[in-house]
Amino acid sequence: MCIALFLWKCHPMYPFLLLSNRDEYHNRPTKPVSWWEDCDILGGRDEIAMGTWLACSTQGRVAFLTNVLELHTLPEAKSRGDLPVLFLKSSKQPKEFADSLKSEAHYYNGFNLIVADVVSKSMVYISNRPKGQPITIQEVPPGLHVLSNDKLDSPWHKALRLEFSFKKHIAKYGEGEIPVKEVIQKLMKDTVKADKSLLPRICSPDWEFNLSSIFVEVETPLGLYGTRSSAALTVRSSGEASFYEIYLDDTKWKEHVINFHVGKLEYTKGIYKSVTDEVA
Numbered sequence: 455m456c457i458a459l460f461l462w463k464c465h466p467m468y469p470f471l472l473l474s475n476r477d478e479y480h481n482r483p484t485k486p487v488s489w490w491e492d493c494d495i496l497g498g499r500d501e502i503a504m505g506t507w508l509a510c511s512t513q514g515r516v517a518f519l520t521n522v523l524e525l526h527t528l529p530e531a532k533s534r535g536d537l538p539v540l541f542l543k544s545s546k547q548p549k550e551f552a553d554s555l556k557s558e559a560h561y562y563n564g565f566n567l568i569v570a571d572v573v574s575k576s577m578v579y580i581s582n583r584p585k586g587q588p589i590t591i592q593e594v595p596p597g598l599h600v601l602s603n604d605k606l607d608s609p610w611h612k613a614l615r616l617e618f619s620f621k622k623h624i625a626k627y628g629e630g631e632i633p634v635k636e637v638i639q640k641l642m643k644d645t646v647k648a649d650k651s652l653l654p655r656i657c658s659p660d661w662e663f664n665l666s667s668i669f670v671e672v673e674t675p676l677g678l679y680g681t682r683s684s685a686a687l688t689v690r691s692s693g694e695a696s697f698y699e700i701y702l703d704d705t706k707w708k709e710h711v712i713n714f715h716v717g718k719l720e721y722t723k724g725i726y727k728s729v730t731d732e733v734a
Contacts, residue, residue, distance in 0.1 A: 456507060456520040456603075457668060459616050462570075462577055463596035466629045470572050472687040473620070473634070474518060475642050476507050477670045480678040480702065487685065487699040487712060495542050496697055496712060498683065505535020508685060509542055510697065514572035514716035516687065517541045522564025522583045523603040523656050523665070531563045541569045548578035552591040555580060559589045566601055568594065572689050573717040579606045603665075604654065611648030612668050616641060634686035634698055635709075642684040644668040689716060 458474040465471065476498070478484070483501035490499065497509025508518040517538030541551050548569040559582035570577035577594040579601075592606070598620070599606060600613040607613070619641050624632055648666035653659060664672040671680035683701035693716050700709040 457612055457616065458508075458518055458520065458568075458601045459620055460568075460599055460601075461597075462594055462599065463575060464598065465632075467631060467690055468688055469575070469691055470516065470570065470687075470689040471632065471634070472508075472516070472518070472685075473616075473638060473642060474508055474685045474687070475668060475670075475681045476683045476685070477665075477679070477681050479674075479676060480680070480682055484682070486683070486701045486703070486708075486710070487697055489712075493543060495539065496714065497538070498685075498699070498701075500533075500535050503533035503535050505533050506538050507535060508687070509538050510687060510695070511542050512714055512716055514574075514689065515542055516570045516572065516689075517568065518601075519565050519567040520601055520603055522566060522581065523654065523662070524564050524583070524585075525657050527563045532561045534562050534565045534567075537562070537565065537567050538569075547571060547574065548576045549591070549593070552578045552580045552589075555582075556589055566603075566606065568601065568606075570594075581605065610654065611652050611666050615644065615646065616668050619644065632688075634688060634696075638684050638686055638698070638700060642668060642681075645671070693717060 456476050458472060460472040461468060463469055485499040485501060487498050489496050494511045495509050497506045499506055510516045519534060519537060544551060546554065548571055551569055562582060564583040567580040568577065579592045579594050581590040600617050602610050602613040604610055623637060623640060645667045647663055650659060650663060653662040653666060669681045683699055686698045689695045695716050696711060696713050698711040700707055
């Protein structure tokens with residue numbers, strides 16, 4: 455199911471900062487975050503469908519998605535993990551890419567997709583639900599946002615809990631550096647579940663209850679399902695970027711970090727601007 459919290463153009467040090475949990479069956483083959491061999495993509499990779507849930511590029515392009523919780527899904531649908539890859543491999547700006555999905559979105563099961571270009575300061579939220587209606591295409595305003603398994607910033611238990619915990623935890627850092635590894639450990643391992651009266655009542659109450667925590671772990675007839683990786687992706691105003699991941703490898707948790715650089719950014723009077731093409 456997955457959950458993601460992100461800061462967008464609202465922090466003096468980070469034009470973009472993301473925390474994310476990926477929920478999936480533990481026995482589904484997956485590659486941890488790495489540079490892909492065939493293109494400028496950094497992210498994890500599902501080895502069944504060969505897509506991703508979260509990835510970025512050295513050009514400052516970022517894409518991540520969550521599933522929409524729904525009672526019935528189509529087994530023959532296209533893989534949602536293809537969507538971030540399509541964006542990262544394209545040269546389209548986020549809004550242009552979103553518009554290009556209008557005729558294709560119904561081929562996928564329910565998704566929430568964020569596509570962003572940090573250098574051009576553009577971010578768009580896309581969803582193909584509710585079913586049968588035109589897809590949602592929405593410019594994401596500056597601020598703190600949470601994406602779970604309903605619309606962007608929907609007040610689900612896990613989304614509200616993560617937002618509250620994040621605000622409380624980072625208050626002590628003010629406008630300074632945020633120690634994302636520490637934040638991941640303290641916030642993204644939270645197993646507190648929702649009161650059953652607050653569940654969305656879309657699927658089985660037991661299934662919804664088990665999915666209602668930030669960190670998920672539940673036994674199913676198909677095997678253990680739940681959070682198998684947590685990640686923090688940060689882009690600083692200097693262009694320095696970092697992708698930290700703690701992930702499950704068989705039964706052991708491992709961690710690593712990959713640092714890289716995107717187009718140089720300059721922060722001036724609350725506005726990030728690209729200085730990549732400036733001439734001295």
